[in-house]
Amino acid sequence: MSIIEAPKAHNPKALADQSKVPLTTATKSTSTTNACRMCMPLGACLAYVGFDATVPFLHGSQGCATYIRRYLISHFAEPMDIASSSVGEAATVFGGEANLRTGVTNVARVYKPEMIGMASTCLTETIGEDVPGMIARITHPETGLAAETGQRVPNLVFASTPSYAGTHADGYHAAVAAVVKAHAADGAETDSVNIFPGIISTADLRHLHEILDGYQLPHALLPDYSVRLDGATMARYEKLPAGGTSHAEVVASGRALASITLGGLVTTGVELAGDVLASDFGVEHLRMPLPIGIRLTDTFTDRLSELSGQPMPAWLDAERGRLVDAYIDGHKYAADRTAIVYGDEDLVLGIVSFLSEIGIKTVLAATGGHSGRLAAELAAVNPGRNIAVIDDSDFEEIEAAASELRPDLLIGHSKGYATSRRLGIPLVRVGLPIHDRVGAQRLHHLGYRGTQELFDRIINTLIQVRQDESEVGYSYM
């Protein structure tokens, strides 16, 4: 393994090179250094919060719930309650069923939820806990919790999410599939569409509603954490704030006209909710990339037009027009610039495709995910562009690549900040986690509007570098 010297800061004003440690070249090492993905239970908890009156519940050591809470809370700046069965040493040896049962009792009593969204952790998966069996015993009509305590037992769903088997994105999709599998029902087809949005911002979720309403298309977003994770301050605190996909919507998802999964690049073996509905109830399942950039948003809106029989609403058409106008005005700043894009596979696919529309060359698309399909999907959307991809990656690799490739921009979440700082390359923050800026919840990424916001942020970042580098001090760029 060769060692190269820590490169000097590109931008003399940058507070670069805090590190006293030499950077390494991009060699695949045994350990992961500064990971570019989080764990499966985190994604599961995030998904569960998007279902109405649901409390996420992790079966395992309480540290998992605590760490995940502090991470999601620092991104959304909102309360985020995750219960834990607090499995300790004794329960690790003798089994955690009693803990799980007490946990469910306490959550049911204090929070009175409609649903408890359960997920496993490394601990309970390694000792082989049979959570579905436990749930069956808790909900048993004669010997279950309701018979024992006289208390109503919420719906209990379970997703298997050991961190060693996948990423936070996998955990998210596993939880959504678990909810749908448990509660979707058959019946006469409706004219509603299921949208499986993936891990996107609360602003994006609200914008998706707006677009779908614009096509007068009845729909459900599964899940939808836009209210619970971007709430108002009203001088009172709701233990279980309202908002999210309703139980009725989950039940009806089995009778929908179609399902659309945005993104959905998951590790082999992780099931998508859209596939569950297709195989259980024959609901047509369309998978498409996140609608970022004009082409991918066109693909999405075109589908909505087909499904609704409605033309594009005038306001949306105008947003598209303004975005094209902005591309024309601004692409000169972008032309021939280079970027490294990193993060969740779905977001990387969307952003790289958008960048190629405005002339920014992605010199590296990196992700901690390992679906193995990112390169193929990128090539399909961007034929002839030969975009280098590293998956199952970490910041050791990304930083080594960045120090060689010297892109003009890094685009990704907050964990790239150290690289950005050391190399003096500006970072445009997208995705999750963003915990070094305010407003992560309010960032738009999707649709023409989200693309417009991304476009402005990216171009302005490039302009600022040019402006700062100029000795003249132009205020007219």
Add this chain to the structure above:
Amino acid sequence: MKTPEAAPELPAKALAAVDVEAISALDLSRPDAGLAMPSGSPDPDGLVRDLVSFYPPRVQRKRSRHIKVNDPHEIPKIEANVRTAPGIITQRGCCYAGCKGVVLGPITDVLQIVHGPVGCSYYAWMTRRNQADVPDDAQNFLNYAFTTDMTENEIIFGGEKKLAQAIREAYEIFHPKAIAVFSTCPVGLIGDDVHAVAREMKAELGINIFGFSCEGYKGVSQSAGHHIANNGLFANVVGTEELPASMKTNPFRVNMLGEYNIGGDAFEIERILARCGIQLISTFSGNVQYSEIARSADANLNLIQCHRSINYMAEMMESKFGIPWLKVNFIGADSTAKSLRKIGRYFGDEDLIARIEVVIAQEMGELEPVRTDVRTRTNGRSVMMYVGGSRAHHYQALFSDIGMPTVSAGYEFAHRDDYEGSRVLDSITIDADSRNIEELTITPDPERFAPRKTEEELAALEAGGLKMHNYDGMMPEMAKGSIVVDDISHAELEHLIKVYKPAVVCSGIKDKYVIEKMGVPCKQLHNYDYGGPYAGFKGAINFYIEIDRMVNAEVWRLITPPWAAKKPA
């Protein structure tokens, strides 16, 4: 690296004017009385009953033992350090968090590898905001998170080989002075022996490599991890190097235990100690390097800031090397002054005592105008705090400085002695969860054991009002009728806020937004809301200004719109 410097000159006139005799007569052993409860506070006994009413009967009984109405003169017994009821949304973390996240994490030049799946390492990656001032020629791994990133393959077939390979590669790339390995939940379950791997790699690579069995499921909270970290650091690092003779010229040599340099607190403590002419050898663990900890056995006094997380280390160092320990509190201006006086009293040197007095006078001179000004806007406004294993106690002093009474407080992961004081140590029942955490048996080191004070000297100090190896705990310094809540749950917190309507609640990020949704500002005392330092004199000034801003910010008045305010309630 903290290099001993000559203490700065202080005005000779001021030094000469210090009345050492009067200072030596001060009673430094008496707990400071907490500010009295505001008039009109609710009946505390009724409140405690209401607080648990929404739980099932069994949980009501359990929680009642953790919630007590305080009486500083007749301290009630409170249950602590027992397993959290499942499903109650707790603030507590895990054993791994206490070991890697808290105690070992801040050491800048020990390369730390988390043996486990990816999440555990990711979530402990710079999350505690420990700061460090690393010399140019030294390594700094603070912003690195190394993990073996276990996959299903290792869970089934074992991860020892992958761990050994990861250690080898890390060594080849970085050549660190030492490598520490941390176990996460699956490691103990699949039977990986991190200690054996560490031993083999230590022999192969020739640097110090040591492991920690800090699986997340051990103990009842991060507290178990602190203990395991103390044991490992003590057994593998402390006393393995000797302080060079050139650094042994100052007899007033101390270690600072339980100071993690969140927001730069340790920098401020270093500054104050240096002004007083006290030499700091090592801080466990903040702004600290491996060799400083290795040389810490050459100190003549251990100062304990966070008693909960590090008292084991102090006890073990006293048994093995003969270094006594003294509980201090550098949070709060008055308590900082008192702590410095205790150090002066311990060393018993008249010049040192005089220097300390002059430093206190100078620092207080700068601080008083700010405190007096802020106090006009904060006096009498109440505070609640539920945090940590020491902070919920220490910060009461800082609020007392500006006239704000603490009406309710509690720890996340402390033990009974942190509430009631060292005097209850013998009566603490050890349950199965704690029994599993190894208690090292320490005997005096045949070569290095040297009692810094004789039994007679210690007895004389005690008689003169200086309690050594003693912590009085939180409750003696809280008002009569205040409510103490151990391991508070969300539901209880919410109820207490509704009843007390405090001006500010101190907690951590997990509760911050719950509290602020209710229209009450929340000061995070884990990460300081990305501010600080709050320790020492300059830190106290920062804190006064910060609290003034928080409790008087315009935004709280904007929550209720004018049309809603007009409606009859």
